[in-house]
Amino acid sequence: MLEEKARQxxxxxxxxxxxxxxxxxxxxxxxxxILVDLYYKQMNISPENRKDPDRDRFVLSKGHxxxxxxxxxxxxxxxxxxxxxxxxxxxxxFIGHPNNKxxxxxxxxxxxxxGLSLCVGMALAGKRSKKSYRCYTVMGxxxxxxxxxxxxxxxxxxxxxxxxxxxxxxxxxxxxxxTEYVMxxxxxxxxxxxxxxxxxxIDGNDLPSIDAAVELAxxxxxxxxxxxxxxxxxxxxxxxxxIAGWHHRVPTDEEYARAMAELEAQV
Amino acid sequence: MTAxxxxxxxxxxxxAKTDPDVTVLCSDSRGSGSMSPFADAFPEQFVEIGIAEQNxxxxxxxxxxxxxxxxxxxxxxxxxxxxxxxxxxDAAYSNTNVKLIGISGGVSYGALGMTHHSASDIAAMxxxxxxxxxxxxxxxxxxxxxxxxxxxxxxxxxxxxxxAVEDVYExxxxxxxxxxxxxxxxxxxxxxxACGEMVKPAAEAAALLRKEGVSVRVxxxxxxxxxxxxxxxxxxxxxxxxxxxxxxxxxxxxGSAVAQIVCAACPKPVRCLSLPDSPVVTGNSRQxxxxxxxxxxGIAQAAREMLx
Numbered sequence: 001m002l003e004e005k006a007r008q009x010x011x012x013x014x015x016x017x018x019x020x021x022x023x024x025x026x027x028x029x030x031x032x033x034i035l036v037d038l039y040y041k042q043m044n045i046s047p048e049n050r051k052d053p054d055r056d057r058f059v060l061s062k063g064h065x066x067x068x069x070x071x072x073x074x075x076x077x078x079x080x081x082x083x084x085x086x087x088x089x090x091x092x093x094f095i096g097h098p099n100n101k102x103x104x105x106x107x108x109x110x111x112x113x114x115g116l117s118l119c120v121g122m123a124l125a126g127k128r129s130k131k132s133y134r135c136y137t138v139m140g141x142x143x144x145x146x147x148x149x150x151x152x153x154x155x156x157x158x159x160x161x162x163x164x165x166x167x168x169x170x171x172x173x174x175x176x177x178x179t180e181y182v183m184x185x186x187x188x189x190x191x192x193x194x195x196x197x198x199x200x201x202i203d204g205n206d207l208p209s210i211d212a213a214v215e216l217a218x219x220x221x222x223x224x225x226x227x228x229x230x231x232x233x234x235x236x237x238x239x240x241x242x243i244a245g246w247h248h249r250v251p252t253d254e255e256y257a258r259a260m261a262e263l264e265a266q267v
Numbered sequence: 268m269t270a271x272x273x274x275x276x277x278x279x280x281x282x283a284k285t286d287p288d289v290t291v292l293c294s295d296s297r298g299s300g301s302m303s304p305f306a307d308a309f310p311e312q313f314v315e316i317g318i319a320e321q322n323x324x325x326x327x328x329x330x331x332x333x334x335x336x337x338x339x340x341x342x343x344x345x346x347x348x349x350x351x352x353x354x355x356x357d358a359a360y361s362n363t364n365v366k367l368i369g370i371s372g373g374v375s376y377g378a379l380g381m382t383h384h385s386a387s388d389i390a391a392m393x394x395x396x397x398x399x400x401x402x403x404x405x406x407x408x409x410x411x412x413x414x415x416x417x418x419x420x421x422x423x424x425x426x427x428x429x430x431a432v433e434d435v436y437e438x439x440x441x442x443x444x445x446x447x448x449x450x451x452x453x454x455x456x457x458x459x460x461a462c463g464e465m466v467k468p469a470a471e472a473a474a475l476l477r478k479e480g481v482s483v484r485v486x487x488x489x490x491x492x493x494x495x496x497x498x499x500x501x502x503x504x505x506x507x508x509x510x511x512x513x514x515x516x517x518x519x520x521x522g523s524a525v526a527q528i529v530c531a532a533c534p535k536p537v538r539c540l541s542l543p544d545s546p547v548v549t550g551n552s553r554q555x556x557x558x559x560x561x562x563x564x565g566i567a568q569a570a571r572e573m574l575x
Contacts, residue, residue, distance in 0.1 A: 100362070113321075118325050118332070119329060122332060125329065125334065126333065148319075151319035152322050
């Protein structure tokens with residue numbers, strides 16, 4: 001069941017961040033359900049086909065949520081789980097943002113405002129080469145202040161890239177506080193509509209809603225789809241939920257024990 | 268005379284006939300980049316991005332990651348420093364087959380002013396790990412370079428000027444070895460190392476000096492990165508000093524690279540001729556070059572001073 005998988009991944013994330021002493025746990029937990037739907041249900045990506053020209057493409061534009069991606073790639077068998085023990089340590093390939101030296105990661109990211117453009121290129125290449133693969137990216141909501149996102153949004157709709165689905169992990173919080181305090185962005189839905197996108201607005205921590213939205217996007221022709229996924233930062237751990245400080249705080253031993261107990265109890 | 272950018276279009280069109288992955292991306296720059304014939308002949312291999320250079324580079328990288336040979340053609344000034352981060356992250360760091368073609372480089376745009384000049388592009392691009400930097404000197408060398416780049420899958424930046432330039436080499440007899448400096452003329456007294464549009468005046472300076480009994484070696488260092496270290500060291504060992512000439516600010520370009528090598532390997536006098544560390548005087552590129560002594564006489568004078 002995908003819900004149980006999401007809970008397991010959340011436990012893996014909390015454990016990884018606690019053990020390494022670094023990471024962006026709040027955004028990892030808000031984006032988990034989106035990644036679980038993509039990697040366990042929707043996307044045609046596996047360790048076996050990771051170099052197949054017809055595979056689906058994924059770019060984690062909000063690269064700081066890499067711990068969530070690492071845990072999923074490890075669980076899917078892209079690399080041995082033990083390798084993650086080296087995360088952030090001296091000499092490790094597993095750094096704090098996605099790197100395409102790691103099997104399963106297409107493009108390096110970390111600097112915000114790149115992923116959508118990269119996906120536009122991937123989707124356009126797919127169209128030009130008459131391939132049927134689909135392209136997915138996840139952006140943070142704070143990331144939408146980057147101007148390059150809107151350059152890419154323009155191009156995606158100009159070229160009618162219906163093979164491109166973008167998620168916005170709309171958890172409403174960024175490092176300095178609420179997104180509305182830092183740089184107002186209501187209403188994201190209307191902005192994307194104005195750029196010519198098919199816009200879906202969902203509960204981004206509800207797996208059936210995520211899956212239904214992805215299915216709708218696949219059936220939408222002639223324009224790209226953005227899924228504004230309204231999520232909760234720190235989702236699944238009560239004392240982390242909706243608190244900006246958990247953007248990149250590391251749980252203490254006591255907090256780790258409580259977080260794991262909560263995530264176990266949800267089973 | 269032919270502009271180097273014209274040759275880039277010709278070579279890409281020649282290859283595009285048999286290779287559907289050759290793709291040109293422009294930022295409302297197909298006219299200024301001489302890419303209109305490509306866009307007209309290969310509409311399925313051409314992508315218009317509009318005036319959005321950051322998106323241009325990232326889209327090129329995305330396409331390259333899916334097997335395309337992506338040539339992003341845009342004015343050098345905007346392509347390099349406006350899109351610097353995209354060049355760093357999406358082309359170089361992700362190691363994609365993106366060729367950044369900076370057109371109208373240096374002070375090609377003349378009186379349009381500093382916004383349109385790219386006199387910091389070598390420094391900017393060469394500072395990025397895994398980014399190569401090429402400034403071909405004439406149409407014939409440009410053709411050789413682009414053919415070589417079509418056969419590799421690594422990122423690179425190529426700067427060419429806007430204006431037609433005189434040939435340095437002879438048709439059918441272009442001494443080109445990828446990533447090796449070309450010896451334009453042999454010499455034993457001094458060496459002039461130049462790149463891009465400065466190679467021709469360097470060769471002319473050598474001819475002037477020959478009449479005065481001075482033997483000058485001229486190296487065409489079109490490969491600013493990876494620089495031909497061996498040719499630089501050899502020049503330092505075999506001649507009395509080195510003059511570098513570049514259409515670039517004084518820092519972080521060809522002169523800096525040459526001086527770094529010479530100091531470490533075989534200390535000899537190095538004099539770096541360049542544009543100034545300031546907005547340049549108003550004028551067309553010829554007038555700008557003359558103003559700062561980036562011409563045959565200026566280079567010859569620098570050589571005479573070094574030999575005193």
